[in-house]
Amino acid sequence: xxxxxxxxxxxxxxxxxxxxxxxxxxxxxxxxxxxxxxxxxxxxxxxxxxxxxxxxxxxxxxxxxxxxxxxxxxxxxxxxxxxxxxxxxxxxxxxxxxxxxxxxxxxxxxxxxxxxxxxxxxxxxxxxxxxxxxxxxxxxxxxxxxxxxxxxxxxxxxxxxxxxxxxxxxxxxxxxxxxxxxxxxxxxxxxxxxxxxxxxxxxxxxxxxxxxxxxxxxxxxxxxxxxxxxxxxxxxxxxxxxxxxxxxxxxx
Numbered sequence: 001x002x003x004x005x006x007x008x009x010x011x012x013x014x015x016x017x018x019x020x021x022x023x024x025x026x027x028x029x030x031x032x033x034x035x036x037x038x039x040x041x042x043x044x045x046x047x048x049x050x051x052x053x054x055x056x057x058x059x060x061x062x063x064x065x066x067x068x069x070x071x072x073x074x075x076x077x078x079x080x081x082x083x084x085x086x087x088x089x090x091x092x093x094x095x096x097x098x099x100x101x102x103x104x105x106x107x108x109x110x111x112x113x114x115x116x117x118x119x120x121x122x123x124x125x126x127x128x129x130x131x132x133x134x135x136x137x138x139x140x141x142x143x144x145x146x147x148x149x150x151x152x153x154x155x156x157x158x159x160x161x162x163x164x165x166x167x168x169x170x171x172x173x174x175x176x177x178x179x180x181x182x183x184x185x186x187x188x189x190x191x192x193x194x195x196x197x198x199x200x201x202x203x204x205x206x207x208x209x210x211x212x213x214x215x216x217x218x219x220x221x222x223x224x225x226x227x228x229x230x231x232x233x234x235x236x237x238x239x240x241x242x243x244x245x246x247x248x249x250x251x252x
Contacts, residue, residue, distance in 0.1 A: 003037070007086030008107060009171070010042045013076035014094035016052030017216045021095040026058045028097035028210075034104055040090075045080040047073060074180030074187030081171075081179055090168045091188070095212040097126065102208035106168035109202045115252035116143070117199030118169040120162040120192075121208025128214060134207075137161065141205035146250075149196040150241045153189075158234050162201070164188035166209045169195060173251050181240070186233045193241035199251035 010029060014022065022044070029042060042063045046053045048070035057065045068079055073093075081089070088110060090103060106119045124132040139161050152161045165188060173195065181190035195201065 005039050006037055007039055007041050008034070008088045008090055008103065008168075009084040009086055010040050010090045010092050010103075011077050011080045011084070012042065012044045012092050012094050013047055013073035013080070014044055014053055015047045015070075016050060018094040019053040019056040021212065022053075022056040023058065024097055025092055025094060026060070026063070028099070029092070029103075031100050032098060032103040033101070035107065038107065040103065041085060042092075043080040043083050044094075045076040047071065047076040072184055072187065074183060074191075078179030081175065084171055087171055088168055089171050089174055091165060093165055095214065096165060097210040097212070099207050099210065101206075102166075103168070105204050105206065105208065109204070110168065110170065113202075115200060116202050117173045117251045118167055118192075118195045119202040119204065120144070120164075120166045120168075121204040122206060123163040123166050123209040123211045124207050126210040126212045132210065135163070138205065139203050141203065144196065144201040144203050146196060146198070146200050147245060149201075150193050150238065150245075153193065154238065158189075160189060160192060162192070162203050163209065163211070164192040165211060167192065167195075170251075173199065176251075181237065183233055183236070184229070186237055190237040190240060193237055194244055197241045197244035198249055 029040060040062065044057055044063065044065045046067035049067050054065065057063065064083060090106060092098060102121060109119045110116060122138050124134055126132055144162060149160050177194050180187040183190060
């Protein structure tokens with residue numbers, strides 16, 4: 001008789017320039033030690049078509065790969081949700097790495113309290129020379145109350161106190177909010193603020209992600225800081241979160 005397995009889905013959007021980092025992301029997944037009865041499945045979704053990504057996709061039955069029309073990382077992740085299994089979805093960008101134990105800590109939080117809709121953790125910048133650097137002002141380990149992320153983000157130059165690239169979220173809640181926002185960037189911040197508008201979250205003070213800094217990352221491009229586009233992105237991100245809060249719908 002085969003043992004019963006519960007799946008946590010890991011979703012990764014990738015395009016050709018970042019594909020070379022997939023083996024390191026895969027290595028960090030393979031180092032995760034999950035509780036008995038749990039397994040991860042890795043959904044890699046290429047943003048656009050072409051042959052530049054597939055050579056870097058690991059040959060592993062736990063890994064599936066698809067590609068589709070280009071629309072940005074938010075579109076790619078949302079398309080990957082069609083293949084998602086299990087109660088939770090973990091985000092892992094193609095150029096980042098999980099730290100040992102990160103996935104098990106997320107599961108422990110979400111399994112322990114059904115009222116917590118999502119979990120985040122401390123992130124460390126992974127610099128080109130291989131060293132790491134932390135972010136100033138990380139919150140304390142513990143719950144993130146509903147609405148707290150929007151308040152902090154609005155008061156601190158559109159910087160959230162928890163990193164959206166570290167999200168692990170209940171799959172049904174993610175689907176109910178429509179996945180990631182249809183924005184050219186900041187789509188993960190938009191999701192984070194929407195999640196916090198309707199549910200409590202959690203922050204783990206232990207580092208759960210190595211956030212790679214490199215010359216090709218989207219957030220390092222000049223278009224990302226264009227003031228006109230950035231103002232529009234921030235406005236719609238905030239408006240969505242405020243509207244959700246005002247409508248009064250609550251998770252859990």
